[in-house]
Amino acid sequence: MDLFWKKSQWKGNQEATECDRQLAALSEKLQQAYLNIGRIYAANNPAQQAQGTPYEEDIAEIEKVTQDMEYWEKRKLALQGLRKCEKCGNILTADSVFCNQCGEKMPPLFESVADGQPVCSKCGAPYDEDAVFCIHCGSKLH
Ligand SMILES: [Zn+2]
Numbered sequence: 001m002d003l004f005w006k007k008s009q010w011k012g013n014q015e016a017t018e019c020d021r022q023l024a025a026l027s028e029k030l031q032q033a034y035l036n037i038g039r040i041y042a043a044n045n046p047a048q049q050a051q052g053t054p055y056e057e058d059i060a061e062i063e064k065v066t067q068d069m070e071y072w073e074k075r076k077l078a079l080q081g082l083r084k085c086e087k088c089g090n091i092l093t094a095d096s097v098f099c100n101q102c103g104e105k106m107p108p109l110f111e112s113v114a115d116g117q118p119v120c121s122k123c124g125a126p127y128d129e130d131a132v133f134c135i136h137c138g139s140k141l142h
């Protein structure tokens with residue numbers, strides 16, 4: 001009797017684990033499906049078109065985060081002395097004037113101001129107004 005109870009409890013536990021596993025897998029699929037809908041919607045509805053819809057804030061957030069990611073990817077490359085051609089995606093040395101793949105003229109790597117703060121045009125690090133050299137890459141700032 002005791003043994004039977006233990007066995008059935010063990011089986012019950014095993015089934016409960018299986019239920020949890022199924023639920024977790026299905027929940028994951030559901031999240032993926034929602035994500036796909038969101039991605040398709042976002043791709044077809046840039047911020048301007050999303051204005052006035054319930055998605056307005058989220059689309060604006062996606063665009064801001066995408067820009068921030070581009071900035072940090074640029075900074076990461078700049079740390080290695082590299083940059084990416086915006087036109088063809090080729091990776092070049094940071095001091096390149098033209099892309100050696102598509103011939104595009106390279107604009108300054110970083111805007112001189114980001115989020116209202118002046119940034120080093122070589123490495124993108126923010127600096128204080130009165131700084132003369134960038135404390136990250138040593139470039140002269142003015
Ligand atoms: Zn290029």
Ligand SMILES: [Zn+2]
Nearest residue numbers: 120123134137
């Ligand atoms: Zn710098």
